[in-house]
Amino acid sequence: MEQLLDYINQHSSSGISEKDFETVKSYFTHKKLRKKQYFLQEGDICRHFGFILKGSMRQYTVDDKGAEHVIQLAIENWWVGDRESYTMSTPSVYNIEAWEDTELLMISRQDVLELFQRCPAFIETVKMMDDRNNIANQRRITSSISASADKRYTDFINCYPNLLERFPQHIIASYLGITKDTLSRIKRQLLQKE
Template sequence: MDVRQRPTSCRAVIPQYMYDAFFNYLEKFSSEPVSEDDKVLLKKALVPAKLRKRQYFLQAGDQCKHFAFIVKGAMRQYSVDDKGSEHIIRLGVEDWWMGDRESWVMLSPSIYNIDAWEDTEMLLINRANTLELIKTIHPFCEMIQQLDEKNNIANQRRLTSSISSTAQKRYTEFVDCYPELTQRFPQHIIASYLGITKDTLSRVRRQLLQDKSI
């Protein structure tokens, strides 16, 4: 990866608001408050960084060494086929995590690109620190367990939807589950995520508007 394309570290700025955003997020998963000692350990493990719009967080062929917690901004994960077409795998906005888990766990080259759709501020964590925090900070362990469960459920639903659901049902389920994403990403990105063409999505949206007007 070209050095110019790597996230820009902003540790020297001491961006407390970024850490506070993560602490607030973490407490949503926790059965107990995050202690001040835990916050000290978390701040040592989480590295603040920034991406400009369209700047890469990860490029296909590179190993994913960090996961990114989005404090501000929007990101997308996608593959590119032999014809140069992009296939969106995942979208993320504030309070979402982005990274390629297979590459992160297996230490293998990623087949995905991850870039910033908007100027993005994030906190980065590597695998070694993640495993250590799971052992030492109970709220962090609870967060990981709940996120794993939610991700498994979401992936299963998406697979079922891609196999058996109509384009209209895929879109309505997407809007119901992720209303914030429909406001942050254009139609062609959402269409790619749903596995349909932009024209198909336009027809679906027109039909839904007509149905509402009846």
């Protein structure tokens, strides 16, 4: 729970009192997932959001031809879940699976709404998380519709250098919307420039 406490203190201007943090803790449940185990499967309703304590996860969808398309990669101190399904209680179009053995803290939508009534620091943290998520999504959309594959990769390594060590090339290529061969070519060209 120390990681969650640190996260809240980093993302709220006033921090959180010990009493309020005890309240926050009471709403979360701890869960362990083995590598390749699902947090959410397509067709299920996302009933919890998860805060990753240890490990890594990926969120992806599968098209009609069976090809996977990675939507999100996540590591420690990141949140995972399908926002639309979680908010609207609709079946998810995504799969979220542990890429490594993973531990996370989970919270339901109802518990989040109750915490909003009880803890201002938690409200501020969730607002900051939502703002950052919206900014990242806008940048990703802009990049995917207007940036070259080379630019998408260099932006990715500048923004998320830790993810390079945690996920294999084919997963990163899928996240960037390029082929594994294109990513290999880009990496070779970057090495030649050094």
